[in-house]
Amino acid sequence: MxxxxxxxxxxxxxxxxxxxxxxxxxxxxxxxxxxxxxxxxxxxxxxxxxxxxxxxxxxxxxxxxxxxxxxxxxxxxxxxxxxxxxxxxxxxxxxxxxxxxxxxxxxxxxxxxxxxxxxxxxxxxxxxxxxxxxxxxxxxxxxxxxxxxANPNVFYPDISSTPERAIMFIGACYGARSRAIARLAQAGVLTRVYGKSPMDIYGSEAKSLPAVRALFNYRDGWHRAINSLSFPSGRACIRSALIRTVQNTVMDLPEKHPEKGDIEYRPGPSFDDWSKVMGGIDLSLGSLELASTFVLKKPHYFIRFREFEAAMCGAAHLVSASEELMEYFDPDKEMIYYSGFDEMVDKAKFWLNPAQDTARMAIRKAAHTRALGEHxxxxxxxxxxxxxxxxxxx
CATH class of the missing domain: 3.40.50.2000 (Glycogen Phosphorylase B;)
Structure with missing residues (x-):
């Protein structure tokens, strides 16, 4: 064709x-x-x-x-x-x-x-x-x-050496990702970020405020805000940006200390290196929360490329508990899910324990099989x- x-x-x-x-x-x-x-x-x-x-x-x-x-x-x-x-x-x-x-x-x-x-x-x-x-x-x-x-010609299992007993995130570190990564590192979980750090993304203190960033970082910021009022997920984004702006102003949040804990920021991998990076660390972190909705009781989840890339690479992927994603990858068999940052930290520690090496490897193999067969x-x-x-x- x-x-x-x-x-x-x-x-x-x-x-x-x-x-x-x-x-x-x-x-x-x-x-x-x-x-x-x-x-x-x-x-x-x-x-x-x-x-x-x-x-x-x-x-x-x-x-x-x-x-x-x-x-x-x-x-x-x-x-x-x-x-x-x-x-x-x-x-x-x-x-x-x-x-x-x-x-x-x-x-x-x-x-x-x-x-x-x-x-x-x-x-x-x-x-x-x-x-x-x-x-x-x-x-x-x-x-x-x-x-x-995910394209199996680009994303495939590659465990060429003993994986590092750590959790990693590939992508720019902002929003819910920044909170999740900071919580993990500050809880004593060895954490690796491949991509832009919060220091690279956020400039002045004002720019770190979600509501300000949403309105002024884009030429059509006000147009986006007005149009977002017309549908539920858009209104949730506006409401959560306002809540998070207040929190960032008055609270000492984990993401305000992006270099605290055992954390390392590395350059994002090229697609040629993607599979090797995914295979070189025991756990992969996913973050599905839309915009700032992670501050709400019921966050809005949006499934990204990363979930299918990770599965196709045969990664043990720890990700937000999206009901839709659970239809594509079975919980604790093909993917690992968390509800809230506390459970995320607990599950990261659990699955990084050497006692779970065999079970974790089974998840990696099953994730790749499911991705190759259906995704x-x-x-x-x-x-x-x-x-x-x-x-x-x-």
């Missing part, structure tokens, strides 16, 4: 081949290795500049017509949002006879970003079920929910093809 991948986010013309490396390391690489031809379109790169959705649309349609003339296309796959994608682009491509699908990546936190583009696509794929009703109201013709997945991008795209009635096998 010939699949067009559209993403307008990367300044490829500025010397970086792809801004969203995750798209290529995950879905695109796997599709190509399964024999499909994936044609990448970045309209900013085609134009050699950032421009308007209309300009991007014209460049995209011209590229699709060229692809159609040179062998045809079977699917137009996008991660489009309103501020950079003209809905008429998807409509025109569909009129060419190419089915169109849009992957929504932020429907729990920012569903309003796809309000205009949603009715233009033949199929909308959302990664979170929370606001599916809202996406339908936007006019989705067909709507499916599927979580992320590759081939599984996800097969459902896309089946939903659109495309007679193809990934």
């Amino acid at each position: 010939r699949i067009i991948h559209y993403n307008a986010g990367g300044p490829e013309f500025q010397g970086r081949e792809f801004q969203y490396d995750a798209h290529h390391a995950h879905m695109i690489d796997e599709l190509r290795k399964r024999g499909h031809e994936v044609l990448h379109i970045n309209p900013a790169a085609l134009l050699g500049r950032y421009d308007s959705p209309k300009a991007y649309g014209a460049a995209t349609i011209e590229a699709v017509r060229d692809f159609q003339a040179d062998g045809g296309c079977d699917l137009f796959f996008a991660t489009a949002v309103d501020h950079s994608f003209d809905p008429d682009t998807a409509r025109e491509i569909s009129r060419m006879g190419v089915p169109t699908v849009n992957l929504n990546m932020d429907d729990m936190s920012h569903p309003f970003r796809v309000q205009k583009v949603t009715p233009a696509f033949d199929l909308v794929w959302t990664t979170d079920p929370t606001n599916m009703g809202l996406i339908r109201k936007y006019g989705a013709k067909k709507l499916i929910h599927m979580p992320y997945a 590759t991008w081939a599984h996800r795209f097969q459902k896309v093809f089946d939903t659109l009635g495309i007679p193809a096998t990934v």
